[in-house]
Amino acid sequence: MNRQPIIDRFPLGPFETNCFVLRFSGSTDCWFIDAGEEPGEMIGLVRREGLRPVALVLTHAHCDHIAGAFEVVRAFPKLPLMIHEAEREWLDNPMLNLSVMTGVPVTAPSPERLLRDGDELELAGERWRVLHTPGHSPGGITLWHEPSKTAFVGDALFSGSIGRTDFPGSSFDTLARSIRTKLYTLPDETRVLPGHGPETTIGREKRGNPFVRP
Numbered sequence: 001m002n003r004q005p006i007i008d009r010f011p012l013g014p015f016e017t018n019c020f021v022l023r024f025s026g027s028t029d030c031w032f033i034d035a036g037e038e039p040g041e042m043i044g045l046v047r048r049e050g051l052r053p054v055a056l057v058l059t060h061a062h063c064d065h066i067a068g069a070f071e072v073v074r075a076f077p078k079l080p081l082m083i084h085e086a087e088r089e090w091l092d093n094p095m096l097n098l099s100v101m102t103g104v105p106v107t108a109p110s111p112e113r114l115l116r117d118g119d120e121l122e123l124a125g126e127r128w129r130v131l132h133t134p135g136h137s138p139g140g141i142t143l144w145h146e147p148s149k150t151a152f153v154g155d156a157l158f159s160g161s162i163g164r165t166d167f168p169g170s171s172f173d174t175l176a177r178s179i180r181t182k183l184y185t186l187p188d189e190t191r192v193l194p195g196h197g198p199e200t201t202i203g204r205e206k207r208g209n210p211f212v213r214p
Contacts, residue, residue, distance in 0.1 A: 002147040003126060007193065008045055012036030017064040018195050020152065021045055027124035032056040032072055032079075033143065033152055034195065035108075039068035043075045054123070058083040059154025059195060060140040061090035061108070062167075063099035069108035080112030082121070084132060087139030088114055098167060115141060131182045135175020136163030142182065149190045151202075157183055157192060159200035162211045179212045 008021040017036035023029065030051040032042060035058075046053055053076045058065060061083060069091075073079050083091065090096040091108040099106035115121075117132035121143070131142040133156040140163075143152040155163035157179055165172040183192075188203030206214045 004148050005126075005145060005150055008042075009193070010039070010042050012039060013064055013067060015064045016196060018193065018197075019065075019068075020193065021051070022123065023051060024124040024126055028052045029054050029124045031123055034059055034065040034154075035068040035072045036064055037067040039072055043072060053079050055079065055121070056081045057121070057143065059143070059152060060084070060137040061087040061097050062137060062155070063094075063097045063102065063106040065154070065195065066091065066097060066108040067099075067106045073109050081109050082113045082115055083111050084139030084141050085114035085116060086134070087137065090139070096169070133178040133182050135165060135171055135178045137167070138169050140178070144186065149187050150193070151183070151186060151190050152193045153183065153195070155195040157205060157209075158194045158196060159198050159204075160209060161197075162209070176212045180214065184214050
């Protein structure tokens with residue numbers, strides 16, 4: 001039987017950015033996936049459940065996804081941070097991570113590991129594949145767990161929508177290509193966990209997303 005991930009979702013900050021604690025039964029190891037503003041509730045869950053964070057994985061480096069990264073790392077010292085190599089310089093650059101637009105500059109810790117398309121990450125004996133899904137930002141990634149058909153897609157794809165492409169470094173054509181070639185090729189029943197809003201499935205988006213058709 002395939003092990004199903006245990007996923008706790010936390011909509012954080014003024015943009016209600018979906019940040020996650022991911023784990024599997026039978027293990028205390030967990031990941032933080034993105035760390036928005038005021039991540040205390042996420043940190044509290046990990047402590048209450050006696051979990052052992054082994055990574056903070058960022059789907060991309062826009063400020064609403066990284067604003068709480070320092071707080072998470074302070075709570076769990078030496079926690080490795082992972083991000084796609086295309087956005088390594090964004091973590092400490094408020095212009096690139098767009099926080100300069102908010103009037104409150106945001107930075108995040110330096111990455112421990114730079115990710116590339118096709119990389120495999122292991123959590124509690126389960127392998128997750130890194131899919132490079134740029135367009136909303138150059139280093140956007142999806143984390144894909146084939147056995148449970150689960151995908152954390154960041155801001156690439158939403159329920160009935162897609163990530164914004166009017167930011168510096170964004171491209172609609174690139175995002176549409178990422179969705180068609182990397183996401184719409186996943187099984188229709190794939191559970192899609194986006195960076196904002198409710199979850200959806202690949203099949204639902206292929207049938208009804210008005211922005212990108214298969």
